[in-house]
Amino acid sequence: MLKRNKNLVVSLIFCSSIAASFSGWSQVPPSTESAERRAPVVLRPNEKAAMLSDMREYLKGVQAIVAALAKDDMDTVSAVAKSLGTINIVGRPLMFPTVSGTGFRDLGALVHMNFEEMAIDAKTHRNTKATLERLAPLMKRCVTCHETYYITDKF
Numbered sequence: 001m002l003k004r005n006k007n008l009v010v011s012l013i014f015c016s017s018i019a020a021s022f023s024g025w026s027q028v029p030p031s032t033e034s035a036e037r038r039a040p041v042v043l044r045p046n047e048k049a050a051m052l053s054d055m056r057e058y059l060k061g062v063q064a065i066v067a068a069l070a071k072d073d074m075d076t077v078s079a080v081a082k083s084l085g086t087i088n089i090v091g092r093p094l095m096f097p098t099v100s101g102t103g104f105r106d107l108g109a110l111v112h113m114n115f116e117e118m119a120i121d122a123k124t125h126r127n128t129k130a131t132l133e134r135l136a137p138l139m140k141r142c143v144t145c146h147e148t149y150y151i152t153d154k155f
């Protein structure tokens with residue numbers, strides 16, 4: 001009787017461990033939500049797409065600025081900075097003016113202003129190093145924003 005029970009228990013454990021390994025029950029389900037430490041900025045899907053498109057323009061433009069700086073081509077630096085200064089991510093309506101939405105806006109406004117200033121400064125002073133000294137803190141703002149916020153269309 002005891003032996004039969006023991007066999008039953010052993011086979012039950014065996015079966016359930018097979019079932020668990022096949023179904024993945026033994027694993028904690030992966031969760032992307034809990035891994036997210038950044039604050040959400042809620043945008044409608046079309047606003048999100050427009051925002052990310054602006055972002056790609058930023059990256060493309062910063063690359064062009066660095067390339068031009070390496071050649072001391074300040075006219076190109078100024079022209080590209082000017083075109084990036086027309087990108088106004090803060091001019092886009094935010095779906096919800098939440099606390100993170102406003103912080104996001106403020107950072108975006110600073111970057112917008114920094115590009116405008118860079119365009120003028122590059123043209124008037126024509127100083128590569130001075131422009132690089134502007135670019136470094138400007139790009140720090142790109143980094144800060146990316147570390148602080150993410151865009152979502154869910155709330």
Ligand code: HEC
Pocket residue numbers: 052053055056058059062104105107108111138139141142143145146149150151152
């Ligand atoms: C005001 C905040 C903010 C600023 C400033 C900012 N970004 Fe972004 N950027 C974001 C957010 C938020 C995303 C989306 C990240 C996410 O949802 O995971 C993003 C995404 C991107 C992407 C990915 C685009 C895609 O298609 O997925 C690139 C490239 C990028 N940013 C470049 C830049 C560069 C370069 C700068 C500075 C010149 C910059 N960003 C400044 C907030 C910002």
